[in-house]
Amino acid sequence: TPRHLTLLYSREHDFPNTSIFNSKETNRRQAIGTSLHRDKPASNKMLSTYSRPRRLSPLAMAMANNVMAHTSKPRLSFALGQNKNNASITTLSSSRMHFSHSTFPPRGINSTDLYNYHQKNMRCRRFSTSNVSHDPPSSTTDGRLPKDFISTLRSLHPDLKISTNHYDLESHGHGESYHPSAPPDAVIYPKNENEIVDILRLCCRQVVDDITTITNKNIEAGDGITTVEVVSVIPYGAGTSLEGHLCFLHSGNGSDIDEIVDIPTSLFNNPGNDISDKFQKVRVKRKGGISIDMSFFQSIGEVASGDLFVKVGAGVTRNSLNAALRHTGMQFMVDPGADCTIGGMVACGASGTAAVKYGTMRENVLALRAVIPPTIVSSDIEISERNRPLVVQFGTNALKSSAGYDLPALLTGSEGTLGIITEVTLRLHPIPSNVVAASCAFDDLHSAAEAVAMIRMMGVPVSRCELLDEASVRAFNHSLSLGHGDSNKATESKSRNQQLSLQLQPMEVKPMLFLEFAGHSETSVMEDLAAAQSICMDYDGRNFAFASDEETRQALWAARHRLYYSAIALRSQDGDDGGATSRSTLVTDACVPLSCFADVVTATANDVKEFGVIGPCFGHAGDGNFHCILPMLENDSVEYKEKVSQVNANLIERAMSVGGTCTGEHGVGYGKKKYLECMYGTGGIAIMGAIKKALDPWNMMNPGKILDLKAISNLPL
Numbered sequence: 001t002p003r004h005l006t007l008l009y010s011r012e013h014d015f016p017n018t019s020i021f022n023s024k025e026t027n028r029r030q031a032i033g034t035s036l037h038r039d040k041p042a043s044n045k046m047l048s049t050y051s052r053p054r055r056l057s058p059l060a061m062a063m064a065n066n067v068m069a070h071t072s073k074p075r076l077s078f079a080l081g082q083n084k085n086n087a088s089i090t091t092l093s094s095s096r097m098h099f100s101h102s103t104f105p106p107r108g109i110n111s112t113d114l115y116n117y118h119q120k121n122m123r124c125r126r127f128s129t130s131n132v133s134h135d136p137p138s139s140t141t142d143g144r145l146p147k148d149f150i151s152t153l154r155s156l157h158p159d160l161k162i163s164t165n166h167y168d169l170e171s172h173g174h175g176e177s178y179h180p181s182a183p184p185d186a187v188i189y190p191k192n193e194n195e196i197v198d199i200l201r202l203c204c205r206q207v208v209d210d211i212t213t214i215t216n217k218n219i220e221a222g223d224g225i226t227t228v229e230v231v232s233v234i235p236y237g238a239g240t241s242l243e244g245h246l247c248f249l250h251s252g253n254g255s256d257i258d259e260i261v262d263i264p265t266s267l268f269n270n271p272g273n274d275i276s277d278k279f280q281k282v283r284v285k286r287k288g289g290i291s292i293d294m295s296f297f298q299s300i301g302e303v304a305s306g307d308l309f310v311k312v313g314a315g316v317t318r319n320s321l322n323a324a325l326r327h328t329g330m331q332f333m334v335d336p337g338a339d340c341t342i343g344g345m346v347a348c349g350a351s352g353t354a355a356v357k358y359g360t361m362r363e364n365v366l367a368l369r370a371v372i373p374p375t376i377v378s379s380d381i382e383i384s385e386r387n388r389p390l391v392v393q394f395g396t397n398a399l400k401s402s403a404g405y406d407l408p409a410l411l412t413g414s415e416g417t418l419g420i421i422t423e424v425t426l427r428l429h430p431i432p433s434n435v436v437a438a439s440c441a442f443d444d445l446h447s448a449a450e451a452v453a454m455i456r457m458m459g460v461p462v463s464r465c466e467l468l469d470e471a472s473v474r475a476f477n478h479s480l481s482l483g484h485g486d487s488n489k490a491t492e493s494k495s496r497n498q499q500l501s502l503q504l505q506p507m508e509v510k511p512m513l514f515l516e517f518a519g520h521s522e523t524s525v526m527e528d529l530a531a532a533q534s535i536c537m538d539y540d541g542r543n544f545a546f547a548s549d550e551e552t553r554q555a556l557w558a559a560r561h562r563l564y565y566s567a568i569a570l571r572s573q574d575g576d577d578g579g580a581t582s583r584s585t586l587v588t589d590a591c592v593p594l595s596c597f598a599d600v601v602t603a604t605a606n607d608v609k610e611f612g613v614i615g616p617c618f619g620h621a622g623d624g625n626f627h628c629i630l631p632m633l634e635n636d637s638v639e640y641k642e643k644v645s646q647v648n649a650n651l652i653e654r655a656m657s658v659g660g661t662c663t664g665e666h667g668v669g670y671g672k673k674k675y676l677e678c679m680y681g682t683g684g685i686a687i688m689g690a691i692k693k694a695l696d697p698w699n700m701m702n703p704g705k706i707l708d709l710k711a712i713s714n715l716p717l
Helices: 026-032 044-050 058-069 083-088 111-121 149-156 168-171 193-202 216-221 318-328 342-348 407-411 446-456 469-481 487-490 494-501 522-538 548-554 562-569 594-611 638-658 673-695
Strands: 095-100 123-128 159-163 186-189 204-207 225-235 256-265 281-291 309-312 365-372 390-395 418-429 434-441 466-468 512-519 541-547 585-590 617-618 625-631
Touching: 095 281, 095 638, 149 186, 149 193, 168 186, 168 487, 193 204, 193 225, 193 281, 193 365, 225 418, 309 318, 318 342, 390 407, 407 512, 434 522, 434 548, 434 625, 446 522, 446 594, 469 562, 469 594, 469 617, 487 673, 512 522, 522 541, 522 585, 541 548, 562 585, 562 625, 585 638, 594 617, 594 625, 594 638, 625 638, 638 673
Parallel strands: 186 281, 225 281
Antiparallel strands: 095 123, 159 186, 204 225, 256 281, 309 418, 365 390, 365 418, 434 512, 434 541, 466 512, 466 617, 585 625, 617 625
């Protein structure tokens, strides 16, 4: 185990940004600015001020190991050696430390003072690395889950990993967005479909003490009503969603916690002797919620020679899949930017920069397996095939099919409200042998957007087509001024990525169009490039540049690749709270017909300027999808936050007014569900409600997302 570590303390947070590497990697990693903090990338300014190799005490190593343990994808672990100054923690190689803290020690403190500082300012308690940790969640009320819920799961599956640790709960209660965190009561890490089946069955149970035959007499008297306990379930992938998909909306003390509703008698495994009544009154009790983390579903199937598909587990990430496929010459082409899991991409209907050529997830999912929640409930002592959740297979390996309903499309974009996706069969594409990237500046955003529409109308086969407004370019230039001081140039040259970064220069602050062309021959690619260049010149484009080697292509597209964090960095040093983070940034999107794209995106950029808010407008212009990134601060005025919300509302309403959609790829969650009725009308919402009630009648799966339903609602069928 390496003994030389680097611990980075941030002035901007009371919790440390932490990077842990061996001594050979330290300088290179510092130059890259890698940070394991989920909410904010490490800034070079912080690194140049606070980063330096130092020998840490075992206590500091334990602190670092604890942070590593509670990041979404920990890669390293550390065994702690003996230390005479801290003998009481020399066995931490087999356990972790959990800290409740208010401040962190000053820079340069030695190991003895660090230990004393910890004793005075922090509370430390050991918790076991067994599958169940018993740290009670601070943000949830005690006893919300049924009392025997975890113990029953443990008796059924002794090796099932269950966590109620504060950090696990907090990280599974939010995505990368401004929506407030609403943590679950437990995080469960199943390894197979059988474990998911038992988890879902236990999440909807009839209370044993209340099992009784319902008669008209005791209904009128107000007693004898059957009670059903429902635990809300949200599947979890990589936590990169943007519209509040992971928030547990049924975790408060609202009226939905305990309600009496009319339930079809057929939904009970023990309806009693008299089944003439179609409905009976049932008291539905919401008993907290659980997050189903799919990170153990890591299977990647073999790609047979001549086939254009692969079967993968729902927990496989996009980058790891393409790394595993590289030797086959094939690639999964849907690229949303973040390293999302495949299951999460299916659930949210993701797409990205390459959708203009390769389509979205809807076009790239051939088949999937999923666990559908139970519709028939009974007590936990009554296990039968009637009340077991279904494990279903939707679709085939064929590249097309016209047999029956398109069931894979039903779960694509369902956002975890209909079931838990466990395996996906994906369409693959050959890795292109010739790729050329290009960029072009325009005097105004409207002209750039019109050029995109004409490129598409002329049938020029672009692989990617991205449009950035002036604010986007300004954010990129600002990030260069923050990230490349003279003091870092010596170490930056040690990394290939940093060598590329040193070549980057500030761009002219004009709307920019970024294009990419790919094909089997250089001749065909260059012909497509020439056609696009001619169209750009017709719309007063200038400084048209292109490149075919990878490093220059990356430099040419750097402004687009870095846009997310560059946009947040526009307000990274504002205010006293350390600046904006991804958790305080509104990221929104909409999609419109190409004929309306130029007008809508220009009007949105004008809104941003007129309201005086900070943030870029950009888009996957080739398919009419565009975004706004609007960073906020915790201490921003209410007026400023209302202006940001108004920009978002105007963007969506403007898109829907021209026949577009309130979201092209981010999904609905609960952030945009209020717009669905405007898009589809009451009839469309009723059909969605009927599908939801048919597959999840107890509203157990991700309640409050896409639709507002309470158990069995009264929406018309």
